[in-house]
Amino acid sequence: HLEALFDPASGRRFSYAELNGRCNRVGNALRQLGVSQGDRVALLMMNGVEFVESFFAAAKVGAVNVPLNWRLVPDELEFILTDSGSTVLLYGAEFSENVEILRERGKTNIKQWIQVGGEPASGSQDYEAWTEAASEQEPEASASGEDLVFLMYTSGTTGLPKGVMHSHDTVFWMTQTMTNTADIRFQDRYLNSLPLFHVGALSPVIGCLFRGASLIIMKAFDPTLAWELIRDEKITTTLMVPAMLQFMLAV
Numbered sequence: 001h002l003e004a005l006f007d008p009a010s011g012r013r014f015s016y017a018e019l020n021g022r023c024n025r026v027g028n029a030l031r032q033l034g035v036s037q038g039d040r041v042a043l044l045m046m047n048g049v050e051f052v053e054s055f056f057a058a059a060k061v062g063a064v065n066v067p068l069n070w071r072l073v074p075d076e077l078e079f080i081l082t083d084s085g086s087t088v089l090l091y092g093a094e095f096s097e098n099v100e101i102l103r104e105r106g107k108t109n110i111k112q113w114i115q116v117g118g119e120p121a122s123g124s125q126d127y128e129a130w131t132e133a134a135s136e137q138e139p140e141a142s143a144s145g146e147d148l149v150f151l152m153y154t155s156g157t158t159g160l161p162k163g164v165m166h167s168h169d170t171v172f173w174m175t176q177t178m179t180n181t182a183d184i185r186f187q188d189r190y191l192n193s194l195p196l197f198h199v200g201a202l203s204p205v206i207g208c209l210f211r212g213a214s215l216i217i218m219k220a221f222d223p224t225l226a227w228e229l230i231r232d233e234k235i236t237t238t239l240m241v242p243a244m245l246q247f248m249l250a251v
Helices: 016-032 049-060 074-084 091-104 127-132 166-180 200-213 225-233 242-250
Strands: 002-007 012-015 041-044 064-067 085-093 112-116 146-155 164-169 189-192 216-217
Touching: 002 041, 002 049, 012 127, 016 049, 016 127, 016 242, 041 074, 041 091, 041 200, 049 064, 049 085, 049 146, 049 216, 074 085, 074 091, 074 146, 074 164, 085 091, 091 112, 091 242, 112 127, 146 166, 146 200, 164 166, 166 200, 189 200, 189 225, 200 216
Parallel strands: 002 216, 041 064, 041 085, 064 146, 085 112, 189 216
Antiparallel strands: 002 012, 146 164
């Protein structure tokens, strides 16, 4: 019954068993789309349970996650989707305009478009209905070791972004390093307010679930809400950059 994740934007809470069941549904739904080991699954979503479960679902079925910076414009998204060879795009409804531009251009390899929230755009499936129809049984794992688990694209400040390769092994050793050097403990309550398309947010989220901590995941940073969550959710640990702390001090 240990709480794995609280999503303040929707008010939903999930135990480890419930979160794992949701991951399995998404994983099996991906399999039904024909996603197999090594296929690239792109994620264009704000922080929330759907991002977390999609990431772990793809990892379970051997696919390679491609987290997308939602601040990018269609040209930049198009480059990363094409460069990564992504064939499935899971995206939040707030990005449907940019997605529609990508779809109309037809320059990417995306064959399946899955919309999270809102009324699905033409040509897209509804995320909830898509996952609800899938089995909650554990999908058969088909990747490990040096197989890739995600491609994290650099910011591209001095040229085009580059996809940095992360394998199941490198992620495992990242969690070992982090949980053995940072003071993250079983049943800690971790507040994540950084965007999950960044390795600085994704790594501790993976590490906290590995350690058995509870994740409180903000959709986006809000300094007042951060204080409220620290108080109401009895947060014990977090990670923020100095600018965020300055905003928190200001309020």
